[in-house]
Amino acid sequence: MSCGVRLLEAGHAVELWARELPPHTTSDVAAAVWYPYLAFPQERVTAWAARTLEELCALAAHPETGVRRVSGTELLLWPAPDPWWASSVPGFRRATPAELLPGFVEGYVFEAPVIDMRRYLPYLMARFRRLGGSIVQREVRSLDEAWAVAPLVVNCTGLGSRTLLGDETLHPIRGEVLRVAPLPLERFLLDEQDEARGMTYLIPRLDDCILGGTSVKGSASLEPDPAQAEAILARAARLLPEGTRIQVLQHLVGLRPGRPAVRLELEQVDGRHVLHNYGHGGAGVTLSWGCAEEVAALVGQLTDGAPHVGPAHHPSRIGRTHGK
Numbered sequence: 001m002s003c004g005v006r007l008l009e010a011g012h013a014v015e016l017w018a019r020e021l022p023p024h025t026t027s028d029v030a031a032a033v034w035y036p037y038l039a040f041p042q043e044r045v046t047a048w049a050a051r052t053l054e055e056l057c058a059l060a061a062h063p064e065t066g067v068r069r070v071s072g073t074e075l076l077l078w079p080a081p082d083p084w085w086a087s088s089v090p091g092f093r094r095a096t097p098a099e100l101l102p103g104f105v106e107g108y109v110f111e112a113p114v115i116d117m118r119r120y121l122p123y124l125m126a127r128f129r130r131l132g133g134s135i136v137q138r139e140v141r142s143l144d145e146a147w148a149v150a151p152l153v154v155n156c157t158g159l160g161s162r163t164l165l166g167d168e169t170l171h172p173i174r175g176e177v178l179r180v181a182p183l184p185l186e187r188f189l190l191d192e193q194d195e196a197r198g199m200t201y202l203i204p205r206l207d208d209c210i211l212g213g214t215s216v217k218g219s220a221s222l223e224p225d226p227a228q229a230e231a232i233l234a235r236a237a238r239l240l241p242e243g244t245r246i247q248v249l250q251h252l253v254g255l256r257p258g259r260p261a262v263r264l265e266l267e268q269v270d271g272r273h274v275l276h277n278y279g280h281g282g283a284g285v286t287l288s289w290g291c292a293e294e295v296a297a298l299v300g301q302l303t304d305g306a307p308h309v310g311p312a313h314h315p316s317r318i319g320r321t322h323g324k
């Protein structure tokens with residue numbers, strides 16, 4: 001959706017094809033807080049994440065986008081150096097002892113965009129349509145279907161590329177979160193260091209709170225696991241004032257598109273072009289605008305940078321997003 005918006009803004013004709021639409025995509029399940037997690041390689045991810053951070057902060061000025069800037073703390077059970085993405089986050093600092101909860105020895109304090117996907121995805125779809133883009137719900141079984149109607153395809157099918165392209169480096173990383181009624185919590189809290197215990201995140205939003213989470217590589221089941229819900233609740237309770245009542249509203253499961261490296265590259269097949277943009281792991285929202293802008297720049301280079309303003313006689317399809 002971000003690619004579609006940027007391509008339309010650059011004057012390309014864009015039609016988006018998707019097998020599932022919100023609220024039925026992986027992106028709908030995202031927690032979603034800006035945080036580079038399980039996405040590689042570090043250098044490209046840092047640049048995409050930094051650019052996306054700027055864009056999300058700008059969107060946070062408009063409440064209808066569902067994006068809000070929230071401060072929070074990542075709690076550490078044992079000392080650790082600054083995370084590699086720290087330099088992307090203005091105001092990143094170490095927690096003072098008063099900001100730590102019992103049992104934690106250190107922490108990072110930072111402000112990050114929190115994106116309420118139930119609001120954000122409809123906002124993006126409306127923005128995409130207002131710019132002249134069209135959305136068609138359909139499955140693509142082979143890129144030939146898209147090339148049949150457009151010279152250039154942008155492939156943003158996430159985990160779908162495993163079947164579509166036979167990309168076996170792409171794998172599901174199953175994640176579960178709970179959407180719960182608002183909690184007495186103004187800041188987000190992250191506690192992800194102890195892998196054996198499992199990661200914990202509490203993300204307050206305007207009218208609910210997201211509790212997470214899990215991360216199981218290779219598991220492709222979308223069935224909510226009640227035992228995981230109990231475990232998430234127990235981990236969250238440790239970070240909340242004693243006796244806090246938690247009312248679960250929804251149990252969500254999604255499959256992160258894991259890959260050793262995000263695939264953002266142009267491929268030429270028998271003289272036809274496809275621009276891949278998939279494999280964003282646990283950070284698809286965090287990298288979205290940075291990647292979209294790189295895609296738009298590559299499309300610009302392919303089309304000699306010439307904007308394609310006005311009605312397209314032969315609109316090109318860009319993968320899930322199509323453009324010219």
Ligand SMILES: Cc1cc2nc3c(=O)[nH]c(=O)nc-3n(C[C@H](O)[C@H](O)[C@H](O)COP(=O)(O)OP(=O)(O)OC[C@H]3O[C@@H](n4cnc5c(N)ncnc54)[C@H](O)[C@@H]3O)c2cc1C
Nearest residue numbers: 019020026027031032033140158160175254283284285286
């Ligand atoms: C529990 C959980 C928590 C997460 N939390 C965060 C977070 O806090 N921050 C963050 O940045 N990220 C988070 N993520 C990761 C994030 O959700 C993903 O990285 C992101 O959703 C990937 O986006 P995408 O557009 O590539 O894939 P998707 O959202 O899966 O979209 C792919 C689209 O392609 C379509 N498609 C696939 N195959 C085909 C086909 N053959 N034909 C036609 N259409 C097709 C699908 O129907 C869908 O519309 C989380 C994920 C999970 C599961």
